[in-house]
Amino acid sequence: MNDYRTNGFRAIIFDLDGTLLDTLADIGDSVNLMLAEYGFPGYTTDDYRRFIGNGIRVLVTRALPVEGRSEEMVDACVRRARELYWENWNRKTRPYAGITELLDHLKKRGLPLAVLSNKPHDFTVRYVNAYFDKWDFKVVMGQNDHFAVKPDPASALDIARRMSLSPESFLFVGDSAVDMKTAAAAGMYAVGVAWGFRGPKELLENGCRTLVDHPLEILPLLEAD
Structure with a gap:
C-alpha cells in the first residue's frame, strides 16, 4: 500500500x-411533482441548479412562488417533496x-x-x-x-x-x-x-x-x- x-x-x-x-434530474422531477399537486408552476432541470445546496427546506422555499411561502405551506410542501423524492430518488x-x-x-x-x-x-x-x-x-x-x-x-x-x-x-x-x-x-x-x-x-x-x-x-x- x-x-x-x-x-x-x-x-x-x-x-x-x-x-x-x-442527482439533479431526480430532485427536480420530484419537486416539480409536488409543485404540480399544489397547483404551482414547475421548473426546468437546469433551473434547479440554483435552488440546490442549502438543504431541502431552502430548496422547496426557493421553488415556491412568493405567495406560497407561508410557514405552514413550506412545511407541507417539504413533507410532500420528501415523500415524492423517496419514491423517485434513483430513476436518473x-x-x-x-x-x-x-x-x-x-x-x-x-x-x-x-x-x-x-x-x-x-x-x-x-x-x-x-x-x-x-x-x-x-x-x-x-x-x-x-x-x-x-x-x-x-x-x-x-x-x-x-x-x-x-x-x-x-x-x-x-x-x-x-x-x-x-x-x-x-x-x-x-x-x-x-x-x-x-x-x-x-x-x-x-x-x-x-x-x-x-x-x-x-x-x-x-x-x-
Missing part, C-alpha cells in the same frame, strides 16, 4: 450532490464519469474517506449505500438535528474529530460556494469540481484553492512533492 501521508493531506471529505452523484441519478475510478485509486492508497451533504441524512445514507457500497466511507453525514447545515463548519470539524485527524489534513471536495466556504471555515483545503451543479466561476469566487475538471485530477494533490 502506498503511503498517503504526503503534502499533509491524509483524508478527503466529499460533498454528494453535484460532486459524487448527478448516476455517479459522474471518473468517480468510481477515483474511489478505486483512493481505496488502494488506504485513504480515509467521508461524505458530508446538506441532503437529509436518511437520503444521504441511502445514496451512499446504493451507489458506493464497494468503498469504505468512514463517516457519512447528511442534514440532521445535531449540526447546522453547511457552510457552518461544525459538521466538517466533527468528522475530523471522529476520524482522529486534524482539519488541515483534509481535502474538502465540492461543487458549490457552500462547500468552498465550509472548507475555509473548517481550515480544510477546498477542491472545487467543475462538473457539478454550479460551475467554476462560483467556486473560484468563493475560496476554491484547486479547481479540477475530472475526478482523477484530485490524485496529484496527494502525491509527494
Whole structure:
C-alpha cells in the first residue's frame, strides 16, 4: 500500500450532490411533482441548479412562488417533496464519469474517506449505500438535528474529530460556494469540481484553492512533492 501521508493531506471529505452523484434530474422531477399537486408552476432541470445546496427546506422555499411561502405551506410542501423524492430518488441519478475510478485509486492508497451533504441524512445514507457500497466511507453525514447545515463548519470539524485527524489534513471536495466556504471555515483545503451543479466561476469566487475538471485530477494533490 502506498503511503498517503504526503503534502499533509491524509483524508478527503466529499460533498454528494453535484460532486459524487448527478442527482439533479431526480430532485427536480420530484419537486416539480409536488409543485404540480399544489397547483404551482414547475421548473426546468437546469433551473434547479440554483435552488440546490442549502438543504431541502431552502430548496422547496426557493421553488415556491412568493405567495406560497407561508410557514405552514413550506412545511407541507417539504413533507410532500420528501415523500415524492423517496419514491423517485434513483430513476436518473448516476455517479459522474471518473468517480468510481477515483474511489478505486483512493481505496488502494488506504485513504480515509467521508461524505458530508446538506441532503437529509436518511437520503444521504441511502445514496451512499446504493451507489458506493464497494468503498469504505468512514463517516457519512447528511442534514440532521445535531449540526447546522453547511457552510457552518461544525459538521466538517466533527468528522475530523471522529476520524482522529486534524482539519488541515483534509481535502474538502465540492461543487458549490457552500462547500468552498465550509472548507475555509473548517481550515480544510477546498477542491472545487467543475462538473457539478454550479460551475467554476462560483467556486473560484468563493475560496476554491484547486479547481479540477475530472475526478482523477484530485490524485496529484496527494502525491509527494
